[in-house]
Amino acid sequence: MKPPSDEELILHYYGESDRAAEIDAALDDPEVAVRWRRLRDVLDAVPREAETPARPQGYGAEVWRRIEGRLPERSAGAGRLLRLPVGEGRIWQWAAAAGVVLLVGASFWVGGFWRASTPAVTAGEDEGAPRVLLLAVSDHLDRTEMLLAELVNRGAGEGDVSVEREWAEELTTASRFYRQAAERSGAPEVAWFLAQLEPVLVELSHAPEELSDGDLADLRSRLERGDTLFKIRVVGSRLKHETTTGARGGADV
């Protein structure tokens, strides 16, 4: 049997290995046993619980006092049916459901969604489509911002982007879907904005697992030059505001 990799030993430590019996057997090999012992000693040294600073019984009430006056306005029931497309495979389930909603809703808002003169829409079944899509795009932008912020904040020697690469791949797929849905639904500004972001996501999804410090600096400089994170934040907030309050404005994204 092929000796287990370090990654397989980590999964084994947490009881998540698909080859638990094989790995147990492989531990008879002294070389594997040494690696296993070292890993176990390291992970055993990390406490299972971090001491949490105490909070009094009435802490929740105190939090409520702090935020009560700051609750953002929202229209009741907005986007009630939305299930965000996060995680493996879920986007396709969402896509199937959203496709039906978009077909029904398309005639309602083709060409009209972004017009400043359009009156605000109140929550209801017929108006679900635009809100569902725009809420999803706004969350997609949140996640895109998180990904890019993760990379922008990297320091020297932190060029391992294996996780971010997969994340970018997933976001690319989502972005294409939302862009097409926005085009079909008469929200060309949203589609245009997503199209501007897509090359960055595609580039990241095809990046090598390890970026050099120079590559990271180059990426950071390009993102900063284009104010990319700022634009994502602004457009995301605007979409969120419009979908939660029903307010409409000329959205020059």
Place this chain on the structure above:
Amino acid sequence: MEPNDAELVERAQRGDSEAFGELVQRHGRYLFSVAYRVTGDEALAEDVVQDTFLKAWERIGRFDFRARFSTWIYRIAVNRGIDLMRRKRRRSTEPPPAEAGEETLGASEAPDPHRLAVSGELGRQALELLRSLTPMERASFVLRHMEGRSIAEIGEVLGTRTSATKHAVFRAVRKLRSGLEPFLGEDHEAAVG
């Protein structure tokens, strides 16, 4: 009889802020402990708690009762924690905490592994090292190691694929190993040799 969470959520979905306030009061302490575990920073955890409830209010119309309310806000809090850690990391001009830790436990002091283990220093060093991880690595590792969540559950919370979640945990473990093994080295060899 006191209304349950689901009843309060339904009322909050209809715009009843008092019902939402009741939810905040019920779940505030729980959320603080989640936020603190994820961020390891008391002030940041406070911000996470407030932001999470503000976000929850904004999105409560989308809560579909498929999960419990506490699970739903847990997800928001973890992601908000990652977000705020990233912002803090970006603003910070201080040297990474791991380096600070190395200064106190540097090789020149020739730390004795037994002494470290017995005094709990090793655990403290490990917690310091957690601060040097990227927010995604830290959150993935904390959820796996401290909260005992499976890789699949972590992916669900963070919205990442299984393979990406695994890689985040692997990367965290790799960094912890390189930070802790110098303090365990000789002991290891003696133990397994």
